[in-house]
Amino acid sequence: MKITDYEMLYDLPAGEYDGRGFRGVRTVTVRAGASLEVMCYPCMPLTAEAKREAKARRTKPGMDAVNRRNTQRHVLRLIENNFTPAAVVFTGTYAYPQAEYGMCNLEELTEFYMARKLPWDVERVKKDARNFLAKLRRMVKKAAGDVKGFRWILRIEEGVEPPVGGLPPKYHIHALIEGPGLTRDAIEAAWWAHGGADTRYLDLRDDGSGRLSNYLTKQRRGGRWWSHSRNLKAPRARVSDRRMSRRRLSSVAADVQRNGREIFEALYPGYRVVELPDVKYSDFMPGAYIYCRMRRRE
Numbered sequence: 001m002k003i004t005d006y007e008m009l010y011d012l013p014a015g016e017y018d019g020r021g022f023r024g025v026r027t028v029t030v031r032a033g034a035s036l037e038v039m040c041y042p043c044m045p046l047t048a049e050a051k052r053e054a055k056a057r058r059t060k061p062g063m064d065a066v067n068r069r070n071t072q073r074h075v076l077r078l079i080e081n082n083f084t085p086a087a088v089v090f091t092g093t094y095a096y097p098q099a100e101y102g103m104c105n106l107e108e109l110t111e112f113y114m115a116r117k118l119p120w121d122v123e124r125v126k127k128d129a130r131n132f133l134a135k136l137r138r139m140v141k142k143a144a145g146d147v148k149g150f151r152w153i154l155r156i157e158e159g160v161e162p163p164v165g166g167l168p169p170k171y172h173i174h175a176l177i178e179g180p181g182l183t184r185d186a187i188e189a190a191w192w193a194h195g196g197a198d199t200r201y202l203d204l205r206d207d208g209s210g211r212l213s214n215y216l217t218k219q220r221r222g223g224r225w226w227s228h229s230r231n232l233k234a235p236r237a238r239v240s241d242r243r244m245s246r247r248r249l250s251s252v253a254a255d256v257q258r259n260g261r262e263i264f265e266a267l268y269p270g271y272r273v274v275e276l277p278d279v280k281y282s283d284f285m286p287g288a289y290i291y292c293r294m295r296r297r298e
Contacts, residue, residue, distance in 0.1 A: 005054045006041050007280075008066065010289035015281030017253045019246050022286055027243035032235040033080030034296040035209065036271050037073070038264065040244050040252075042287035050284045068217065074234070075153065075226075076213035079176065080204075082151055082232045087178035087202040088187050089212065092132070094118055095195040096170055109167060122225060125156050125171045128194055132173075135190040136182060143181025148231065150179035155216050155226035174216055176202065207274050207295065243267070246287070253279050253288035264292050272297050 022044035030037040046054070097112055112118075119125045133152060140150040152175055159170035177187055188197040202208065216226065244267065252260045260277040277292035 006285075007039075007289055007291075008057045009050060009054055009285050010041070010280035010282045011057075012281040012283070015288075017250055017281070017288060018286045019250055020286055022246075024241050025244045025246055025249045025287070027240045028237050029240070029243075030077060030235055030237045032077040033209075034204065035076065035080040036268060036294040036296070037077075038268070038290075038292045038294065040249055040290040040292075042249075042285060043241050044286075047284070053284050072213050072217045075216055076209055077235055078153060078228060078232050079202075079209045079213055081235050083176060083178050083202055083204075085202055085204060087151075087176055088182065088184055089200050089202055090175040090177055090187055090191075091172065091198045092175070092191040092194065093172045093196045094170070106167070113167065119171055120168045122156060122158070122171065125173065126225070129154055129156065129173055132191055132194075136177060136179065136187065139181055139186060139190075140179040144179075147179070150182075151229050151232060152177045153216065153226070153228040153232070176212065176216075178202075205298070210274065210293070249287060249290070252277060252290055253281075260292070264294060268294060270297055271295060 022042035024043045025040055026043040028039040095116055096118065097109065113120070119128065133154070136152075137147050137150055141147050154173060154175040156171060156173050159172065184199040184201070188199055191197045202212070248263060248267075252263050256277055256279050260279075261273045264273055264277060265271065271294040274293045274295050277290050280289045282289070
């Protein structure tokens with residue numbers, strides 16, 4: 001059974017720890033750059049009741065929540081595993097009219113959109129994003145002779161302002177970009193034909209990658225579209241059934257506020273806990289499901 005399905009069965013923020021019915025604890029670790037994720041859960045065959053419950057919970061709202069969580073973790077791992085502090089965090093906006101929609105004539109606004117070639121739908125934004133990346137790719141090739149070092153993650157976001165009837169919503173893009181010869185000024189200049197641009201260098205300290213991955217995958221009104229270059233490498237997960245004992249799992253679950261940090265930092269020397277381990281219980285499974293995110297000490 002997938003880790004995702006196990007985690008779906010553990011959805012209670014509090015409960016009574018029951019260590020009966022399973023022999024060991026499965027520990028899954030994912031190392032990406034300086035980041036370390038640890039997932040621990042009872043290692044045992046699922047009962048028929050638990051399998052039925054897992055299937056029942058695979059509803060659209062339930063899976064939407066699972067997919068959002070998994071996407072955030074996936075982006076975090078891609079950032080940590082592929083980008084350095086030389087990478088540029090980019091936000092590009094379009095030159096939309098400054099006046100409030102409610103104060104403008106709809107016909108004038110439509111003419112403004114047509115004259116400025118502002119996007120009417122997300123497909124036009126995707127085309128602009130592709131052209132933007134193509135310009136950067138040419139810069140990298142000119143500077144390095146090839147494009148092997150060109151890496152990016154890009155997300156298109158629909159604005160939160162409700163559009164006027166007949167007009168599309170406002171769009172903007174977020175991206176993380178790295179490649180030989182790419183400076184903040186060069187990246188901003190590649191987008192200026194469309195509107196404004198804001199950049200900063202990637203800060204991997206103090207969980208900067210975690211904050212950025214949350215930002216790139218945050219839930220907003222409207223659609224969410226994101227993609228990344230094909231040369232990004234995802235880290236592999238490692239599985240062990242001996243890393244954590246049932247006693248230690250019980251200790252973390254019973255008193256995570258006091259002992260959780262110390263236990264994980266003792267299990268993984270050289271790493272510090274970024275946030276307290278997340279412990280969840282289940283009505284159908286014994287033990288507990290624990291997720292902890294750590295970072296290599298500087």
